[in-house]
Amino acid sequence: MKIAQRLDNKSLAERSKVIRRHIIRMLARAGSGHPGSSLSTVELLVALYYNKLRHNPQLPAWPDRDRFILSKGHACPALYAILAELDYFPLEKLDTLRQFGSILQGHPCMKTTPGIEISGGSLGQGLSVGLGIALAAKLDKKNYRTYVMLGDGEIEEGQIWEAAMAASHYKADSLCAILDQNGLQIDGFIHEIMSSHPIPDKWRGFGWHVMEIDGHDFKAILNAYDEAEKVKGRPTIIVAKTVKGKGVSFMENQVDWHGKAPSKEEAERALAELK
């Protein structure tokens, strides 16, 4: 189990830089993909995978593992980079992202990629899957936890709220949603496209325990993961304020960097900033 070696915040920050560099290189090589969406998730995922999740890269199907579902599946380059760094598969595979025959499909595929819990890419479905896993844990009297990362555009899907209602009804307290609230979706700022605010109140209204944090601050993230574990009788959502494109100045908060790969020259500029 990787959890044994908890990293301090400085090491987590270094890991995050490594992951961001992978993301830029992978997308530049692939020539397509979602840099902005991947970059906003990095601290949340690094903290989860290195310091919280009970998992075993040598035994991806270990029945008692904690589960993570990337419901906003288009951010999979961030997850692939972390899984590779943790030895789920060789680092070289990152160079094959989105290519014909690759184990790293354009969106998560559980059949081809070790460590992927469920295939994704279609928004709005992962929270329901997480609920199913939480119900199975309850039936089997196991204490593993299930984390689901959602996008703030993604939660415009009606199914998210079906799942929110059902998770609360079934008191799925092993379920923890992480909302990557980067304020952007494809066509623009969230508040321009669909007035979904106030988000925390909506989740509270559905019976969830809600925390609001800075999604790039390791101390806040890890505290939130710890607190979520202590909540009984209801599911938890961590509303994490993030910056889309975080870490690459010219991508930050730019709607155009949602789903466009950097050119060679742009990638070099990005990598220089991520030294």
Place this chain on the structure above:
Amino acid sequence: MAEMIATRQAYGEALLELGEKNKNIVVLDADLSKSTTTAKFGKKYPDRFFNMGVAEANMVNTAAGLATCGKIPFVSSFSIFATGRTWEQVRNTICYSGLNVKIVATHSGVSVGPDGASHQCIEDISLMRTIPNMTVIEPCDAVETKKSILAAVDYKGPIYIRLGRAAVPVITNKAAPYTIGKADILRMGEDVAIVACGALVANSLMAADTLLKEGIKATVVNMHTIKPLDQETLVKVAMQVNAMVTAEQHVLDGGLGSAVATSLARVYPIPIEMIGIDNRFGQSGEPDTLFKEYHLMPEDIALAAKKAITRKKK
């Protein structure tokens, strides 16, 4: 007279039995558990029954999550909601991942009756059949329904089982073997073959009786598994009779007839007439009235058989 039982009743009873034997079986319903008959399971095994409320998309994906943990989820609602409302969830989360989820939907076809078109699902075979990895089954009676549910548990992977609301005659027997993907030849005759599924199998047998009175000998095939289609039996029968009728309670586009025609066209083309619903919605009425209106009666099948025979190459 054959005993009359709705296939959905047999489903509820099969689940009860299975629940005892296999602790991995869990059942999900979306506020229709009395009609789909899963409520019986829910009463006996409340811990393994999840009423997900009127929220089918979430129900289907919750089942996916349960399946990733080794559970065998049976997901039920009316066909129109279980396949129409959730098609993309079934495709992207269940079938793409090859998850062991059983979607067993009731109230398919116009035999739903008075509820009318909104509730009479006549497109579900087509919807489910086009998804890679999916298996599609429509049992012809209560006895076969039970066998199909048992077989679905032994089969690893996604399955869609199509059931009905109205009582239908029991025409198969308990002892007969049942294998998913293996067609059942109920009667042999050399002039024409009728290939049917669901409630239309009984009508096809009646049609064969009528035809026999006029000296026409018909083979009747119960094609309970529409996907994967039993091509071997189909071609063998086609070569013997050289004229065929397909019969189903479904639109002609993408249903059993379409599957049979696609299959034979590539291997052994013969004249095929198709009994089914031709580009129309259903409507309110009693099942018998609707079967007449939509030309699903034994006499319609017999007429189609004669037409197919006249189209044979001399």
